[in-house]
Amino acid sequence: MSLFLSNLEIQSINLWLSKIDYYRNSSKSQRANIAKTILQLKYKKIGNGRQRIVYDLNNGYVLKVALTPSGIQNGKTEFKIYNHCRVDLRKHLCPVKEVGHGWIIMKKMNIKVPNRIYQEKSPQLKNKFLAAGIKPRDMGNGNVRLSKKGKITVIDYGNFIMY
Template sequence: MSIVLTEADEERIRAWIEALESDRAGSIANEEAIARIGLPYPIAGAGKHRIVFDAGEGLVLKVAKVPKGVACNGNEVWLYDRSPPELRRHLCDIVDFGYGWVVMKKMTARVPFRDRYVEQLDRICEEFLAAGIVIRDLYTRRRNRPRKKNIRLDEKRDKVVLIDYANVHIAIGSPGEA
């Protein structure tokens, strides 16, 4: 059992993921997916692959919305678990996870477009790249500017933290092997 979610929450998510994987869910709108999942949490956001719920107590719950969302959650857990401390410090903390879902610390301080934060994000990406890891979706494709929805500032509001690091490509080796 999860340390954060109730058994009923986990059962709702399990039933939803089974429907996704058996293709019974199909392609549906966010509102319908939220209703079908049936969790008692307010919505914090939704992306292409996942729905983010405000789980309370400073936490968010990311639930797969489409089959690729299951892989996205798995990628975040994989990267977080296998990254050495010097890389993990840039990743939003994962508190709990299960098949198709992940609970993370809630980060609310948005990153302003200031040179020091852009430079920080560039350095973070360089550190991961040196370890053979490319995290996509941190920059917009057209203008190559930081994708603000995927990054936040820490509690002190001085360091950039990655809150969506699901779109990962391993260029060489594995985390920590450069």
């Protein structure tokens, strides 16, 4: 049961997930297109990375569906890190609302970080993660946004490692 998705939506996610091994050698854009066709979700696609396709749920949240086995792992990692990291670091992680097998719902964050601010602030934040036992892998400017309070917030921390 999900607060955000209907049973039919979860069923189509499961149908897609049952086929991801078959498409493992497709290119990033091919995989996203095939996933979109099979998923048939009513939401607007707002992005995709190598591992996940991202939809706008139109209620302030986004749905990320895995495109690859690593994408499934990424969601598990985010759920674990969001729920177990130090409280003072949580404000730098995009809030996780709900997770299921191969999917995750997070807060929608739109404000891109200007390069100058990223250059100036991200090294400090990376050090803060490291000091808390979290290796911030892939924390490039494409994977962060600004919170309303102007804090750098990571929207894709699926490749972080928590020791």
